[in-house]
Amino acid sequence: MQHSRILGPVGIVWFLATLVAIAYATRLGLFLAPVDALQGNVFRIFFYHVPHSMLSLLFPYVNFIASVFYLYWRQRNPLKALTADAVAIASAEITIVYSSICLWTGMLWGRVEWGLWWTWDARLTSMLLLWLLYVSYLMLRKLSSTGQTQTLAAVLSVFAAIDVPIVYMSIRWWRTQHPAPVFGGGADSGLDKSMYPAFIWNIIGWAMWGIFLLAFRYALERRRQAFEQDAALQAIEASLEIAK
Amino acid sequence: MTYFGHVFVHLRKDLQLEWRSRDSINGMLFFALLVVVVFAFAFDPTAATSRQIAGGIVWVALLFAAVTALNQSWTRELRNRVLDAQRMLPSPPSALFLGKALANLLFVALVEAVLTPLFIVFYNLHALGQGWMLAIVMPLGTWALVCNGTFFAALGLRTRNRELLLPLILFPISIPALLGMMQATTAILSGEFEPGPWIRLLIAYNIAFTTACLLLFETVLSAE
Numbered sequence: 001m002q003h004s005r006i007l008g009p010v011g012i013v014w015f016l017a018t019l020v021a022i023a024y025a026t027r028l029g030l031f032l033a034p035v036d037a038l039q040g041n042v043f044r045i046f047f048y049h050v051p052h053s054m055l056s057l058l059f060p061y062v063n064f065i066a067s068v069f070y071l072y073w074r075q076r077n078p079l080k081a082l083t084a085d086a087v088a089i090a091s092a093e094i095t096i097v098y099s100s101i102c103l104w105t106g107m108l109w110g111r112v113e114w115g116l117w118w119t120w121d122a123r124l125t126s127m128l129l130l131w132l133l134y135v136s137y138l139m140l141r142k143l144s145s146t147g148q149t150q151t152l153a154a155v156l157s158v159f160a161a162i163d164v165p166i167v168y169m170s171i172r173w174w175r176t177q178h179p180a181p182v183f184g185g186g187a188d189s190g191l192d193k194s195m196y197p198a199f200i201w202n203i204i205g206w207a208m209w210g211i212f213l214l215a216f217r218y219a220l221e222r223r224r225q226a227f228e229q230d231a232a233l234q235a236i237e238a239s240l241e242i243a244k
Numbered sequence: 245m246t247y248f249g250h251v252f253v254h255l256r257k258d259l260q261l262e263w264r265s266r267d268s269i270n271g272m273l274f275f276a277l278l279v280v281v282v283f284a285f286a287f288d289p290t291a292a293t294s295r296q297i298a299g300g301i302v303w304v305a306l307l308f309a310a311v312t313a314l315n316q317s318w319t320r321e322l323r324n325r326v327l328d329a330q331r332m333l334p335s336p337p338s339a340l341f342l343g344k345a346l347a348n349l350l351f352v353a354l355v356e357a358v359l360t361p362l363f364i365v366f367y368n369l370h371a372l373g374q375g376w377m378l379a380i381v382m383p384l385g386t387w388a389l390v391c392n393g394t395f396f397a398a399l400g401l402r403t404r405n406r407e408l409l410l411p412l413i414l415f416p417i418s419i420p421a422l423l424g425m426m427q428a429t430t431a432i433l434s435g436e437f438e439p440g441p442w443i444r445l446l447i448a449y450n451i452a453f454t455t456a457c458l459l460l461f462e463t464v465l466s467a468e
Contacts, residue, residue: 071463132416139412144403148467152399155460156413159392162452163417170420170445174427 011215018212021205028198042112049105051203053127055210056098060130060164062091062214063137067157070150082225085150088157090217092137094210099131122175129167133160146228250335254343261320262351268313272355275312279305280363289367298367299429303385303422305359310352310389311411314397317348322401331465341461345394352386372435381432381439384446385425391450392418395457399464421449 029047036043066088073081106124107117118124137160141153245253262268283301287294321327330340360382363369371378393414400409415422428442 074463129416129419132419136413136416140400140403140409143405143409144400148402151463151467152403155399155464158460159417159453159456162456163420166420166445166449166452170423173441173445174423 007219011212014208014215015212018205018208021201021208025198025201025205028201033195033198039113042109045105045109047198047202049102049109050199051206052098052105053102054203055207056095056102056127056130059091059095059098059210059214060134060160063088063095063134063157064161066091067154070154071158074151074154081150083222085154086218086221086225087214088150088154089141089221090214092134092141092157093217094213095134096131096138097213098210099127099134103127103131120175122171125171125175126168129171130164133163245335247336247339250339251342251346254340255346258317258344258347259350262347268316269351269354271316272309272313272351273358276305276309276355276359277362279308280359280366284366294367295369295372295434296430298363298369299431299433300426301367302359302363303426303429306352306356306386307389307415307418307422309355310348310393311414313351314348314390314393315407315410317344317394318397318401327401337462337465338458340465341394341398341457345391345457348390348394349383349387352390353383356382356386369433371433373432373439375432377432377439377443378429380443381425381428381446384443384450385421385428388421388425388446388450388453389418391454391457392421395461395464398461402467421446424449 025047029044033044033047035041066084069084070081070088073084103124106127110119111117137153137156140156141149144152280301283289283305287297318327321330331337333340393410396414396417397406397410400406400413403409424442424445428439428446431437431439431442
């Protein structure tokens with residue numbers, strides 16, 4: 001790991017910058033942004049909930065692209081393929097973290113605003129299905145035997161990517177056929193100009209945090225892979241010693 | 245031999261195996277029947293509202309029944325290392341997949357043919373919409389379940405706990421298809437809305453995933 005001499009300090013600086021950005025964004029969101037005209041202070045959860053939901057829709061793309069690269073490199077360049085797989089697992093786990101936070105804060109907000117923890121609204125249902133797809137992806141990784149995990153997971157990721165647009169369309173049809181009660185308020189009514197700094201800083205802060213987690217998990221997975229290769233190599237050498 | 249010639253040989257082999265053992269069909273049939281009976285205790289089956297839920301129940305019963313048979317269809321190939329022999333065949337691997345998926349389609353269709361009349365009797369049903377459209381919805385929905393199910397059963401074949409894994413990955417992926425077939429069936433039975441969009445959804449789903457399965461099956465078969 002000769003990269004770690006440069007990457008280590010970069011990681012620490014990035015981490016500190018992320019903490020500063022999140023602290024600033026939280027201050028803007030909780031204290032400096034004006035009180036919402038309709039929802040009062042409850043509205044401030046918006047600054048936490050919406051950036052997380054936006055980012056949880058971004059990381060699946062990283063996972064899909066990494067999986068496609070894995071499948072492409074699998075036989076052409078196995079070492080490169082392993083890096084792609086490390087990105088894939090890191091982004092899948094972060095997708096789960098971000099979409100869980102999105103669902104959970106959304107439920108808290110919904111309880112106050114709509115009086116309901118959950119409703120089978122189009123956006124809530126699609127987010128839940130995204131969460132389910134990625135949980136099943138991690139389950140597959142956990143249950144499959146070593147050696148074929150990466151390939152099977154990459155195939156499932158491609159299937160999930162095909163599924164997401166179909167899910168999105170079908171859920172929208174489903175909800176237009178059986179109209180749900182119309183909820184007022186929410187983010188759709190547009191954002192006041194004075195709220196933009198808090199919103200944008202929260203996106204920046206949580207995106208930086210997501211990228212930090214991604215890089216951290218990636219480095220961890222790379223070390224695990226290196227450890228696994230070393231162990232395999234030692235086993236081969238030991239068997240050769242015996243053969244002599 | 246043409247591609248479809250290979251598919252036909254695989255299909256004939258699977259039909260022959262099933263004809264001699266009759267494991268999957270008998271198991272599926274009795275299992276689906278049990279699910280229908282259990283649901284009859286959960287809801288009032290004679291009420292007018294049964295028309296609203298019947299479409300969902302029949303598909304849930306078929307889904308659970310199909311899952312029990314799909315795993316078996318590949319574990320058969322593990323005995324005597326048949327699958328390793330299959331990998332060495334010069335014929336395209338997707339022909340093996342297509343043959344097995346078609347065999348499973350026939351098995352599940354047979355279960356449907358027996359189950360549907362029973363279901364109509366038990367739940368006191370008659371379609372208020374266009375009943376003939378069920379003849380389009382049933383094969384489309386069955387193929388959506390069976391095609392992905394056969395693929396994921398192959399994918400999970402060498403994993404630990406494969407009986408558990410298949411539903412865990414099949415159900416989330418199949419949700420749009422399940423939604424489509426349940427809504428279309430409910431539309432036909434209740435006659436309250438148009439099944440058209442849902443049938444189109446099923447067709448799009450089938451085209452997309454059948455293509456993906458055929459293209460990726462070779463990767464899954466040689467995933468080591």
